[in-house]
Amino acid sequence: MVHSPTVTRFALRSLLTGVFLLGGIATGCRRADTKPVKASGPVYATTPGKEVRRTQLRIAIHPLHNPSRLVADYQPLVDLLNARIPEANFVVEASRDYQEYERKIATHELEFLLPNPWQSLEAMKSGYTVIAMAGEPRDFKGLLIVRRDSGIHQVADLRGKAAAYPSPTALAACIMPQWFLHTHGLDVNRDLDNRYVGSQESAIMNVYLHLTAVGVTWPPPWREFVASHPKEAAELEVAWETESLVNNSVMARRDQPVALRERVRDVLLTLDRTAAGRAILAGIETERFRPATDADYERVRQFVERFEAEVRPVKGVP
Numbered sequence: 499m500v501h502s503p504t505v506t507r508f509a510l511r512s513l514l515t516g517v518f519l520l521g522g523i524a525t526g527c528r529r530a531d532t533k534p535v536k537a538s539g540p541v542y543a544t545t546p547g548k549e550v551r552r553t554q555l556r557i558a559i560h561p562l563h564n565p566s567r568l569v570a571d572y573q574p575l576v577d578l579l580n581a582r583i584p585e586a587n588f589v590v591e592a593s594r595d596y597q598e599y600e601r602k603i604a605t606h607e608l609e610f611l612l613p614n615p616w617q618s619l620e621a622m623k624s625g626y627t628v629i630a631m632a633g634e635p636r637d638f639k640g641l642l643i644v645r646r647d648s649g650i651h652q653v654a655d656l657r658g659k660a661a662a663y664p665s666p667t668a669l670a671a672c673i674m675p676q677w678f679l680h681t682h683g684l685d686v687n688r689d690l691d692n693r694y695v696g697s698q699e700s701a702i703m704n705v706y707l708h709l710t711a712v713g714v715t716w717p718p719p720w721r722e723f724v725a726s727h728p729k730e731a732a733e734l735e736v737a738w739e740t741e742s743l744v745n746n747s748v749m750a751r752r753d754q755p756v757a758l759r760e761r762v763r764d765v766l767l768t769l770d771r772t773a774a775g776r777a778i779l780a781g782i783e784t785e786r787f788r789p790a791t792d793a794d795y796e797r798v799r800q801f802v803e804r805f806e807a808e809v810r811p812v813k814g815v816p
Contacts, residue, residue: 552584555609555754558591560599560617560746561664562719564697565592574778575769582765586758595696596665610762611749615798616669616812618747622792626749629763631790633718633745640675640740641720643705643713646733650711653682653738659711660691662704667812669798670716671698673805674740680809687810699723706730712737718783743801744794748787763789 557576559568572590579588591608593599602608603621612632613621622628644650650659656679663672672694676686684690693710695701698719705713713734715723724731748766750759766787769775779786806812 552587554587554589556589556591557610557612558593558599558602558608559612560614561593561596561697563699563722565594568592571782574781578769578775578778579762579765583758583761596667600667606751609751609754612746613749614667614669614746615744615795616667616673616802618749618795619799619802621749622795625752627752628747628790628792628795629750629759630748630766631745631788631794632748633784634786634788635744636742637717637785638670638745639716639742640670640672640678641715641717641736642675642678642738643702643715643720643734644711644737645705645708646735648711650737653679653684656711657684657689660693660709662693662695662701662710662713664694664696664698664701664715666694669743670740671701671714671719673802673812674743675714675738676809677801677805678738678740702734703730706734722783744790744797745788747790747795 557572557579559572562568563571569590569592576588576590580586588610591602593602599613600617600620603611603613603617603624603626606624611617611621611626615638618626618628650656663675666672676692679690680686686692691710693704695704698715701713701715702720702723703713704710720736748763750762767789769779770786802812
């Protein structure tokens with residue numbers, strides 16, 4: 499077969515070009531005026547990158563205050579946990595009221611909790627375990643607040659009047675005071691107009707504004723109210739206080755690693771040993787965190803059983 503010179507020259511040029519291209523691929527060479535191409539897929543390296551993936555862990559505080567105040571108070575504690583446990587990303591979880599908080603406990607959606615003692619019993623049923631106690635037991639008691647000009651001096655003076663509580667499930671700020679009134683001669687379900695107003699501050703303000711004869715709370719919110727609203731607090735007084743029980747718990751969901759639970763517990767238990775830690779404790783109205791386990795809340799279970807037998811079911815109001 500006779501080849502055309504033009505075809506032969508074209509074939510030869512194509513062959514040589516292909517050789518050069520193959521050589522460039524094999525050796526990684528490129529022309530000086532060719533820009534490098536950025537890889538579009540994942541980039542692999544022999545050493546870890548600077549950015550470390552942090553697991554988000556929520557710490558849900560029961561409604562001591564309104565949500566914005568609660569987050570502001572507990573953020574320094576969360577910041578410290580993040581500094582001490584850098585592989586985790588702790589965040590404060592606030593709830594608008596007790597019912598929403600208790601729904602979250604029941605659905606098992608939170609990693610860490612700071613619930614009241616009755617809520618602690620409920621959380622145990624949902625797969626949580628106690629790792630510490632938040633505060634001294636002596637500080638967990640109910641306070642019954644009245645106006646100084648109310649003329650109320652005896653428990654019997656409350657008969658037929660209205661009482662404000664944060665929630666029917668608030669142990670120190672409702673259940674324990676209702677037990678106190680029950681043991682001092684009042685039929686809580688018939689002699690009082692019981693109003694569940696959603697928060698500690700609201701219970702106090704209800705009595706200040708003459709909306710109820712008594713407002714029920716417990717020491718940390720009352721101390722905060724006195725400090726933040728001295729003029730209003732001067733018109734109020736603590737008429738009665740209940741006996742103490744055990745304080746709020748700190749709980750971890752049982753599927754959280756034991757090592758992580760212990761590190762969180764260690765941070766909490768050592769807060770009172772440094773000036774920075776004591777400042778955090780002051781901000782959350784907690785003297786210190788104490789060692790505790792589920793067994794420390796058995797007293798609460800026994801108390802609640804007696805309350806429900808003689809007064810009302812905790813989860814339901816007449």
